[in-house]
Amino acid sequence: MNMNYKMIFIIVFLLFGLSIGTSILNYKISLESAHIQLQKKSLPLTTDNIYTEIQKHIIEPNLVASMMSQDTFLKEWLINREQNTKDIQQYLESIKNKYHMFTVFLVSQKTQSYYTSKGFIEKVNADNKANKWYYTFKDSSSSHEVNLDYNKHIDNNPIMFINHKIFDKDYHMIGVTGVGFKISYIEEMLKRFRHTYSFKVYFIDKNGELILYEKDYHNIKNIHEDKKLKENKDKIINKDGGIIKIYKNGQEHLINVKYIKELNLYLMVEAKVATFIAKVKQTFYINLLVSFLITVIVTLFILYTMKHYNKKLEYIAMHDTLTDLPNRRSFNEAFGNVIKSYNKQNKNISLLFFDIDDFKNVNDTFGHNAGDKVLKRVAQIINLHVRKTDLFARWGGEEFIISLINLSLCDAKHIAEKLRNSIEDDSILQEIVGYQITASFGLTNIRENDDVESIIKRVDKCMYQAKKDGKNQIFTF
Numbered sequence: 349m350n351m352n353y354k355m356i357f358i359i360v361f362l363l364f365g366l367s368i369g370t371s372i373l374n375y376k377i378s379l380e381s382a383h384i385q386l387q388k389k390s391l392p393l394t395t396d397n398i399y400t401e402i403q404k405h406i407i408e409p410n411l412v413a414s415m416m417s418q419d420t421f422l423k424e425w426l427i428n429r430e431q432n433t434k435d436i437q438q439y440l441e442s443i444k445n446k447y448h449m450f451t452v453f454l455v456s457q458k459t460q461s462y463y464t465s466k467g468f469i470e471k472v473n474a475d476n477k478a479n480k481w482y483y484t485f486k487d488s489s490s491s492h493e494v495n496l497d498y499n500k501h502i503d504n505n506p507i508m509f510i511n512h513k514i515f516d517k518d519y520h521m522i523g524v525t526g527v528g529f530k531i532s533y534i535e536e537m538l539k540r541f542r543h544t545y546s547f548k549v550y551f552i553d554k555n556g557e558l559i560l561y562e563k564d565y566h567n568i569k570n571i572h573e574d575k576k577l578k579e580n581k582d583k584i585i586n587k588d589g590g591i592i593k594i595y596k597n598g599q600e601h602l603i604n605v606k607y608i609k610e611l612n613l614y615l616m617v618e619a620k621v622a623t624f625i626a627k628v629k630q631t632f633y634i635n636l637l638v639s640f641l642i643t644v645i646v647t648l649f650i651l652y653t654m655k656h657y658n659k660k661l662e663y664i665a666m667h668d669t670l671t672d673l674p675n676r677r678s679f680n681e682a683f684g685n686v687i688k689s690y691n692k693q694n695k696n697i698s699l700l701f702f703d704i705d706d707f708k709n710v711n712d713t714f715g716h717n718a719g720d721k722v723l724k725r726v727a728q729i730i731n732l733h734v735r736k737t738d739l740f741a742r743w744g745g746e747e748f749i750i751s752l753i754n755l756s757l758c759d760a761k762h763i764a765e766k767l768r769n770s771i772e773d774d775s776i777l778q779e780i781v782g783y784q785i786t787a788s789f790g791l792t793n794i795r796e797n798d799d800v801e802s803i804i805k806r807v808d809k810c811m812y813q814a815k816k817d818g819k820n821q822i823f824t825f
Contacts, residue, residue: 364639364640364643364644367635367636367639367640367642367643368636368639370639371632371635371636371639372632374632374635375628375629375632375635378628378631378632379625379628382624382625382627382628383621383624383625386602386619386621386624387591387602390545390619391547391591391602391604391617391619392591392604394541394545394547394549394604394617395604395606395615395617396606398537398541398549398615398617399606399608399615401537402534402608402610402611403610405531405533406494406508406510406610408447409447409449409508409510409527409529410492410494410510412443412447412449412527413492413510413511413512413525413526413527414492414512416443416452416454416512416525416526416527417492417512417513417514417515417525421439422436422439422454422514422523422525423514423516423522425439426454426456426457426458426514426522426523427516427522430456430458430459430461433463433467433468434467436454436463436467437463437465437466437467440452440453440454440463440464440465441465443465443527444465444527447527449527449528449529450507450527450528450529450530451464451465451507451527451528452464452465452525452526452527452528453525453526453527453528454523454524454525455472455482455523455524455525456522456523457486457521457522457523457524458522458523459471460472460473462479481495481509481511482524485511485513485524486513486521486524491512491513492510492511492512492513493510493511493612494508494509494510494511494610494611494612495508495509495511495611495612496508496509496531496559496560496611497509497528506530506531506532506534506560507528507529507530507531508528508529508530508531508611509526509527509528510526510527510528511524511525511526512524512525512526531560534560535560535561535562535563537549538550538560538561538562539562541617542562542565546619546620546623546624547617547618547619548565548617548618548619548620549561549615549616549617549618550562550566550616550618551608551611551613551614551615551616552570552571552584552585552613552614552616553612553613553614554585554612554614555570556570556571556572556577556578556581556584556585557569557570558570558571559613560613571584574596576594576595576596576601577594579594580592580594583605584603584605584614584616585614586605586607587607588607589604589605589606589607589614590604590605591603591604592604592605599620599621599622600620600621600622601618601619601620601621602618602619602621603616603617603618603619604616604617665677666678668741668742670720670723670724670742671723671724671726671727671742672727673727673730673740673741673742673748674739674740674741674742675741675742676741676742676743676744676749678741679739679740679741679743679749679751680800682739683739683751683800684800686739686751686753687794687798687799687800687803690794690798695753695754696754696755696756696757696793697751697752697753697754697755697793697794698751698752698755698756698757698759698760698791698792698793698794699749699750699751699752699791699792699793699794699803699804699807700749700750700751700752700760700763700764700767700789700790700791700807701743701747701748701749701750701789701790701791701804701807701808701810701811702747702748702749702764702767702768702787702788702789702790702811703746703747703748703787703788703811703815704722704723704726704746704747704771704785704786704787705785705786705787705788705815705819705820706819707719707722707745707746710722710781710785713781714780714781718780718781721780722777722780722781722785723742723746725774725776725777725780726748726771726777726785726787727742727748729767729770729771729774730748730750730767732770733763733766733767733770734750734752735752735753737753737754738750738751738752738753739751739753749804749807756793757791757792757793757824760791760793761791761822761824764789764791764822765822767789768786768787768789768820768821768822771785771786771787772784772785772786772787772820786819786820787820788811788814788815788819788820788821788823789810789811789814789821789822789823790807790808790809790810790811790812790813790814790822790823790824790825791807791810791822791823791824791825792806792807792810792824792825806825809825810823810824810825811823813825
């Protein structure tokens with residue numbers, strides 16, 4: 349037998365050594381491949397996907413704003429009919445509802461009036477901070493722009509505004525129109541890329557301030573607050589973009605920067621290289637584990653089989669095969685240990701012994717199959733009433749025994765009464781035989797100088813006394 353074990357372990361050792369060597373080689377190759385994949389494919393592709401998704405959301409609103417800036421009704425109204433605010437209110441409301449925009453607006457250059465679908469709102473003023481966007485845009489050479497508004501009084505979510513200038517026939521600016529829509533989808537997109545791909549994605553402006561980012565995931569508001577990002581600000585705030593390598597706390601980070609012209613923001617997709625290497629390491633350990641499992645599967649199977657049969661034999665030796673309760677032998681061993689520790693721990697220990705009344709009639713009238721069902725059901729009822737700390741067993745035939753640990757005789761009698769009632773009132777037992785099944789109980793507690801034999805004799809006498817007194821009752825001594 350020892351020789352067989354030696355051969356098994358030699359084969360396992362050789363195969364496992366080969367597996368380790370192969371796995372280490374693959375691990376090194378995978379590390380290099382993961383780094384290249386991250387730098388050349390994953391980061392650029394993720395950046396492009398985010399850019400594409402943003403563009404997709406901007407296209408329709410931009411077309412709507414452009415169409416409004418070319419609308420002859422809007423131009424004619426600004427030039428000749430601005431005093432009729434009801435017309436412009438209806439127009440803006442129809443655009444808002446038709447294209448499901450958060451807001452649609454118009455600013456008149458002549459009167460400096462700001463209109464929405466609710467009508468006239470205010471006069472824009474160069475001294476008003478909230479109106480600064482208008483004058484900046486008016487003085488710019490661009491005919492349209494995209495900007496963001498974080499006014500909490502408007503909405504909790506950031507609003508993206510697409511603004512278009514309106515020109516008359518001589519190409520003089522007569523107003524600005526546009527649409528505003530919520531961009532809460534961006535934050536959800538950032539979360540998705542972090543959870544799915546382990547990328548940290550955020551947008552910064554030309555001053556390095558974080559503009560779009562996961563609110564609960566960033567501990568800085570400006571890249572100048574991060575020493576390493578600050579050192580590389582010239583590379584980051586660069587419209588040419590590209591991959592930047594930095595080290596934080598001794599760990600390599602790769603950042604792909606892309607300038608988003610439509611938002612005038614810089615998109616930053618940051619990856620902690622260790623995270624991706626960790627996945628490679630995890631794969632390496634999994635490969636080792638799989639290799640180990642494959643090479644020792646036969647050994648484990650043999651050992652498991654031997655252990656399984658030993659446990660099965662042990663279980664059969666200590667349990668009743670019909671009810672799955674512990675048997676008399678198992679109970680005597682465990683109860684003997686309880687008695688030995690009784691004086692040391694000074695616990696209240698009660699012993700309950702009961703016998704199913706007139707069980708012979710069940711077998712004689714309904715057959716042993718019905719008798720077995722009754723015994724199984726009684727075992728189930730016992731399991732419902734005992735605690736994990738209690739000992740219990742099928743003593744033999746229709747007799748059962750329970751040791752109630754750390755329970756006074758009075759409390760034990762209460763448990764016994766519950767058990768007696770449960771058996772008497774059990775509908776499943778009544779269904780098996782067609783009448784109520786009852787049991788007679790003997791109850792006692794451990795006393796000084798008791799041993800297993802003496803206390804079991806005493807509780808057995810109690811049970812027989814309960815039988816003599818009319819059955820279906822508890823006799824305590």
